[in-house]
Amino acid sequence: MPRIPTAERRNALIQAALRVVAQRGVAAATTRAIVAEAGMSLASFHYAFASHDELMAELIREIVAQEESSVVLPHPSEGATVREVLRASIQSYLVSIQADPQREKAMFELTHYALRTPAGEHLARMQYEHYYALASTALAAGAEATNVVWDRPVEEVARILIALTDGLTLAWLVNRDDAAAASLIDFAADAVAGLARPA
Amino acid sequence: MPRIPTAERRNALIQAALRVVAQRGVAAATTRAIVAEAGMSLASFHYAFASHDELMAELIREIVAQEESSVVLPHPSEGATVREVLRASIQSYLVSIQADPQREKAMFELTHYALRTPAGEHLARMQYEHYYALASTALAAGAEATNVVWDRPVEEVARILIALTDGLTLAWLVNRDDAAAASLIDFAADAVAGLARPA
DNA sequence: GTCTATAATGAGATAGAC
């Protein structure tokens, strides 16, 4: 292998780790499996990272950052109600999960992995703070576009929305029942829309 | 160790495995850790179970069965509304989680563990079918006690309730924010009560 | 800096004495 800047090598290893976790789960994400996926030697790993634990911590930070780009900002057609915008947004979120269910499994597994390590509780909390922030932004934009206001702080609505999508995601990952998911989405859109008042 | 009937030994190992998973996570639930917790020798394990995998499958079946006893049947006071009954039930569910958060972490971890093994997808589905059945029973009783009917099949309401409690549980496990949990519970009780009509 | 080779440890499973 040619010389690669350490930062680049670290990044390549993190991306490889994410692929391994998504495809085969956290338990399978051993140092060896990760370097094999990255096409590197075992020693190169320990040149870039002090330990397997250090990589896992970086991995969680990385996926939190990646999530940013996958935000589904509502794109309301003229005259759409807040309920319709919510429904379309949650729907398109589910579509993204259906397109890559393994990745979403990986997100849950990494959250629970983090919750089992002392330093990780903080990482899991950061992960969710990030989710809440993304949801808050989308909810604020959605409210503005449909001329409504939330009847409580938008952060509180965001927590509700994330709880609903977590429950929806887990149910779909377990049951793979598209009809049940559609019914859940309708419920969620109705229930959250019920927290909005005309501006 | 004295002679122990195989069935009893299997059960002791499963209970020990559940304690290990709850206290230290699925990753730490090695055969050796389990026999140490059970106070048995390694060989005794393989006398009772063909493999570590077989025990894990049994463990998931076992926790599903145990969940039965922890159902919170609504105990409505005279004249309580369906919303109040729902709120009290979800509240007492959260209290049970707060009393033993490790156990609830273990439930999630085992679900995701199952979702990563070929035979396990079926187990995870059974686990959730069981949750849905328990919720359906509670919801039917709650509706009867408060003189309402659900405006859709009770199984569908059950799926909604489970999704909400999953989202609530995960949020609390990550953030340990009791105030946010209370707000989520109020929302969930309102939203689900909105699916009921006077009988 | 990057590699091969090799500790050192811990895993699941089994053989064989009792």
Place this chain on the structure above:
DNA sequence: GTCTATCTCATTATAGAC
């Protein structure tokens, strides 16, 4: 049936040649 002792393999991490 139950145990101790052991096998075989995979793991993280490191030493040392280049």
